[in-house]
């Protein structure tokens with residue numbers, strides 16, 4: 001029987017087993033068995049160099065970001081938009097068949113963005129190009145999980161499971177469990193706080209499954225049996241993941257709002273790239289409703305300005321990261337000496353996330 005069949009068999013057994021105090025130890029043991037098999041699955045087959053298929057791209061720049069997602073969620077469209085590189089996009093699934101690198105220039109930073117083939121459920125077991133895609137994502141510094149905002153929320157869970165199956169842990173920190181194998185002395189099990197998921201017996205059983213008979217274990221948090229297995233396996237990769245919900249142009253604003261409020265999530269539409277420009281008037285309204293009527297003119301530095309600084313009116317469309325200085329109309333108590341009074345000695349910097357930031361004065 002192959003490794004995948006063995007995993008399936010144990011998963012079926014777990015599904016059949018009722019979860020209660022009496023079965024807890026048995027279930028823990030089964031979890032450890034699966035973890036061991038998954039680790040075996042990750043080892044490259046004998047005689048191969050692993051990876052392969054021209055999938056691995058040379059690292060470049062200051063950081064590497066991988067685009068992971070189901071087919072046709074818009075990964076390639078996004079890469080083409082964010083980098084100078086063109087990656088074929090089309091309405092049919094599996095348009096992208098290999099790894100396509102692009103570069104994002106952000107100030108003096110170069111970020112390597114990797115477009116990858118879509119992955120599907122079962123990717124971790126080798127379905128489609130899942131194994132290669134996952135190998136590349138493990139080599140990156142951060143994962144952008146691209147999701148279709150109009151599709152089921154279940155997709156996020158399926159992808160997270162696939163990545164977890166190969167030892168990736170998204171937006172988690174390593175469990176606070178001290179674990180050290182010893183030559184002799186048996187197993188010493190301690191905790192700095194009361195534990196509700198794992199007791200000494202369960203810990204012994206898991207260690208026994210790994211044929212570990214001498215070790216020091218200290219729980220510094222109320223960790224689970226999965227956490228314990230992660231620590232024993234020792235090969236987990238803890239990574240940041242941003243959930244990117246694309247295609248928000250096809251859903252309602254209430255749904256967009258819900259998605260945008262989830263942790264580590266952003267909402268985008270590759271189809272709306274030309275809309276939604278922020279004018280000087282929008283910018284003033286973000287600072288204070290009453291500001292706009294007092295504006296004499298503004299000075300703008302940055303991508304939207306033709307010369308530095310450019311004198312602009314309220315209808316001028318700003319670009320990300322522009323610096324704006326607002327010059328207000330003459331105030332009554334100004335004694336008529338100056339024609340206007342400048343209030344913003346510290347210019348405000350505009351960026352997508354900071355459009356709402358108040359103007360520092």
Ligand SMILES: Nc1nc2c(ncn2[C@@H]2O[C@H](COP(=O)(O)OP(=O)(O)OP(=O)(O)O)[C@@H](O)[C@H]2O)c(=O)[nH]1
Nearest residue numbers: 071072073074075076077089090094095096118270
């Ligand atoms: N409505 C809408 N369609 C989009 C958006 N972004 C991309 N698309 C369309 O979605 C389809 C799939 O886009 P791709 O960029 O090929 O998707 P992909 O994730 O790279 O697909 P695979 O390479 O097959 O995995 C194309 O027809 C795009 O034009 C968007 O924001 N809104």
Ligand SMILES: [K+]
Nearest residue numbers: 072090092095
């Ligand atoms: K596609």
Ligand SMILES: [Mg+2]
Nearest residue numbers: 075076095096
């Ligand atoms: Mg693609």
